[in-house]
Amino acid sequence: DTEVTQTPKHLVMGMTNKKSLKCEQHMGHRAMYWYKQKAKKPPELMFVYSYEKLSINESVPSRFSPECPNSSLLNLHLHALQPEDSALYLCASSQIGLRGGKPDYQETQYFGPGTRLLVL
Amino acid sequence: RKEVEQDPGPFNVPEGATVAFNCTYSNSASQSFFWYRQDCRKEPKLLMSVYSSGNEDGRFTAQLNRASQYISLLIRDSKLSDSATYLCVVKVGFQKLVFGTGTRLLVSP
Numbered sequence: 001d002t003e004v005t006q007t008p009k010h011l012v013m014g015m016t017n018k019k020s021l022k023c024e025q026h027m028g029h030r031a032m033y034w035y036k037q038k039a040k041k042p043p044e045l046m047f048v049y050s051y052e053k054l055s056i057n058e059s060v061p062s063r064f065s066p067e068c069p070n071s072s073l074l075n076l077h078l079h080a081l082q083p084e085d086s087a088l089y090l091c092a093s094s095q096i097g098l099r100g101g102k103p104d105y106q107e108t109q110y111f112g113p114g115t116r117l118l119v120l
Numbered sequence: 121r122k123e124v125e126q127d128p129g130p131f132n133v134p135e136g137a138t139v140a141f142n143c144t145y146s147n148s149a150s151q152s153f154f155w156y157r158q159d160c161r162k163e164p165k166l167l168m169s170v171y172s173s174g175n176e177d178g179r180f181t182a183q184l185n186r187a188s189q190y191i192s193l194l195i196r197d198s199k200l201s202d203s204a205t206y207l208c209v210v211k212v213g214f215q216k217l218v219f220g221t222g223t224r225l226l227v228s229p
């Protein structure tokens with residue numbers, strides 16, 4: 001089962017709201033990712049978690065706050081967003097390959113269906 | 121210069137045609153390369169990884185030229201269901217994927 005699930009599918013929020021996006025995978029993957037995709041643009045990496053620890057933050061504004069409660073779940077907390085933050089938010093996961101017992105490479109990333117966010 | 125560059129298209133081809141997409145990347149240290157497919161309003165899905173020796177999966181053939189920092193995808197006998205955006209993807213460092221802007225393919229009857 002190569003499924004990554006995301007909720008909600010659609011979200012409309014005002015600039016003063018607080019909301020959360022959720023992502024779940026049960027493939028035993030130890031790396032999880034948040035991407036942002038604007039219309040007619042490619043996905044852009046926001047955050048990476050490896051073994052439930054934040055390993056990459058691509059200089060994302062603090063109004064986006066990621067959280068990885070356990071190895072299967074990834075959340076993205078949203079607060080005081082701007083209309084330009086409206087986009088498709090994609091979650092992905094991948095296994096981490098070990099070589100000599102140490103994390104060495106990242107295998108194929110599997111994407112969830114995304115949450116389409118509109119900020120008014 | 122963008123890290124990964126692709127011709128955005130669209131490429132309009134009839135069913136049964138052969139079509140090729142190209143992609144160039146700027147980071148010579150990149151080690152892993154992929155083609156993803158993205159249908160309208162859907163998530164990207166891995167089409168195939170790209171290996172130095174070139175690889176084929178059915179009607180799809182991918183090639184990598186490290187010296188020229190160039191990746192290609194060839195689709196033979198195009199089907200209507202091949203209509204999608206094809207994303208060239210390069211892994212930079214341990215975990216970061218960088219996506220090209222995508223090439224849109226429209227296959228018509």
